[in-house]
Amino acid sequence: MRRVLPVLVVTLAIVVIWYVAAVWLNSAWVIDQAARAGREPSFMDILRGTMNQDRPLLPPPHQVLAELWELTVEKRITSKRSLVYHGLVTLQATMLGFVVGAILGVALAIGIVHSRTMDLSVMPWAIISQTVPIVAIAPMIIVLSNAVGIEGRTVPKTIISAYLSYFPVLVSMVKGLRSPEREQLDLLKTYNASRWQTFVKLRLPASMPYFFASMKVAVAASLVGAIVGELPTGAIEGLGARMLIGSQFGEPMIMWTALFAAAILAALLVVAVGIVQALAARAMGQVAR
Amino acid sequence: MIWILGSLAAWAALWWVNTRIAASALAERRAGRVAAPLIFGLAMLIVWEGLVRGFEVSPVILPAPTAIAAKFAASLDVLWIDFVQTFVKGALTGWVIGCGAAVAVAVLIDRSPFLKAGLLPVGNFVAALPIVGIAPIMVMWFGFDWQSKAAVVVVMVFFPTLVNTVAGLDATDRMHRDLMKTWNASYWQALVKLRLPAAMPFIFNGLKIATTLALIGAIVAEFFGSPIKGMGFRISTEVGRLGIDMVWAEIAVAALAGTSFYGAVALAERWVTFWHPSQRGGR
Numbered sequence: 001m002r003r004v005l006p007v008l009v010v011t012l013a014i015v016v017i018w019y020v021a022a023v024w025l026n027s028a029w030v031i032d033q034a035a036r037a038g039r040e041p042s043f044m045d046i047l048r049g050t051m052n053q054d055r056p057l058l059p060p061p062h063q064v065l066a067e068l069w070e071l072t073v074e075k076r077i078t079s080k081r082s083l084v085y086h087g088l089v090t091l092q093a094t095m096l097g098f099v100v101g102a103i104l105g106v107a108l109a110i111g112i113v114h115s116r117t118m119d120l121s122v123m124p125w126a127i128i129s130q131t132v133p134i135v136a137i138a139p140m141i142i143v144l145s146n147a148v149g150i151e152g153r154t155v156p157k158t159i160i161s162a163y164l165s166y167f168p169v170l171v172s173m174v175k176g177l178r179s180p181e182r183e184q185l186d187l188l189k190t191y192n193a194s195r196w197q198t199f200v201k202l203r204l205p206a207s208m209p210y211f212f213a214s215m216k217v218a219v220a221a222s223l224v225g226a227i228v229g230e231l232p233t234g235a236i237e238g239l240g241a242r243m244l245i246g247s248q249f250g251e252p253m254i255m256w257t258a259l260f261a262a263a264i265l266a267a268l269l270v271v272a273v274g275i276v277q278a279l280a281a282r283a284m285g286q287v288a289r
Numbered sequence: 290m291i292w293i294l295g296s297l298a299a300w301a302a303l304w305w306v307n308t309r310i311a312a313s314a315l316a317e318r319r320a321g322r323v324a325a326p327l328i329f330g331l332a333m334l335i336v337w338e339g340l341v342r343g344f345e346v347s348p349v350i351l352p353a354p355t356a357i358a359a360k361f362a363a364s365l366d367v368l369w370i371d372f373v374q375t376f377v378k379g380a381l382t383g384w385v386i387g388c389g390a391a392v393a394v395a396v397l398i399d400r401s402p403f404l405k406a407g408l409l410p411v412g413n414f415v416a417a418l419p420i421v422g423i424a425p426i427m428v429m430w431f432g433f434d435w436q437s438k439a440a441v442v443v444v445m446v447f448f449p450t451l452v453n454t455v456a457g458l459d460a461t462d463r464m465h466r467d468l469m470k471t472w473n474a475s476y477w478q479a480l481v482k483l484r485l486p487a488a489m490p491f492i493f494n495g496l497k498i499a500t501t502l503a504l505i506g507a508i509v510a511e512f513f514g515s516p517i518k519g520m521g522f523r524i525s526t527e528v529g530r531l532g533i534d535m536v537w538a539e540i541a542v543a544a545l546a547g548t549s550f551y552g553a554v555a556l557a558e559r560w561v562t563f564w565h566p567s568q569r570g571g572r
Contacts, residue, residue: 006404007406007411009407010408010411014411057430115311117325120307120311121326122329131544131551133501133504133547135509139525143350144351216417220418224419227419231512243422243425244425244513250429266417266418267414267418270417
């Protein structure tokens, strides 16, 4: 309770600030409408008028939640407006990119740990690759994969997701594979263990906590990649595409619901990874932190 | 054919050079640590050039590095305008405001354990959300020009910096704080002379994460509407006009800007936190 209470208070404060801001931002429209009708709006009129506009500058929380409920639970999944449908499209690219990124990150880390040459020449470029804004490259990835004859947008989105998510895995795995101590490595040497045996029996198990710690970061990054990948493609499916459509047609509610759906998806993914992490830690006999 | 084989041979030769560097004493010195990645990058460019020429790839699909360099040199003025619009006005302004606000808020809430206990989980949660999604909303609020881009950047960099700074302000030892107390140091004296310096490695960690986020935010926001300049705008229009070499020139600018921005913050970190174990030589 002592840990939950401050979080609740802060969350409540955010909601209150949000309502105040919504009234403040949306009131201009109400006052303007009333002025055109030649009326002087009372404070209660303004208050009521700001709570449920069609195109609010800032929709109040209950309006966003109501819209979200309608678009997820009440709409059929096959509907073009259903956020479950668009969320699944984004989720698919996210998971593909996440898997590809994790495999790539682990593979590169294994190479870097075992080859001094790769450590020297590849690792700096891995760092540089993350300072290059992926959104600049995203349109090119789409053009290139179209040129190679790949239809659809799943592949370019997957590549962008993987580009963002491989890096945290790589960094953590390099650290994890190097985490066995000198004595442990020496012990395996006295057993005459081959490089492969050392890797499978010592380095890999030792790296697992690092691996799972990087998964949460990687899955969040992967979702950002999938959403960003939907922006410059002219995609019509996916949460990023909904945001773009809402922006182009001047429909704030579409943008807000897509944003919230993306946030909920991110939270679910992080929680899911946390559960897998706890299960794996227990299976490996480690105490979950 | 000669291009393909030639470039692959050059790749093999340069890889061999790098293996020699890695095996020699040079690998422990600065020269080797700088040379090896440069040689690797050069090898990548040679293979790119060779494959594009060898397979006669159309420049509409993938231009050769030399063609991109030529385009880059020929359109410096346009690239500079875009750079100022997106990086200086959008990303840098937003980064300064967002990080400044985050550090200030962190110092403020640090005095109240209750606020800290409440804001940290919320901040951690928000830092994991795809905040780029607020870009269309910011464009709606602040218009098409750089103000909306800076606003997106402010929100994107705020939470990672906040979380890191709060963690950093907790990083002092009990002993150090007690020492400050025995000297009768006021809250502000202890903050400026002990706790902020001790927090610097954490703050710089947040600032470095924020540099990459800043550029992403500024460019993404341009996809939702921008004046007729800016890196994101140029990229999306040139893709439409099949001016792929211009797109790559713009990518080169983004890469240079992102890397040097990160490098500048890393240099500042080395200068400010020279006392920290990770910065002292011989790593």
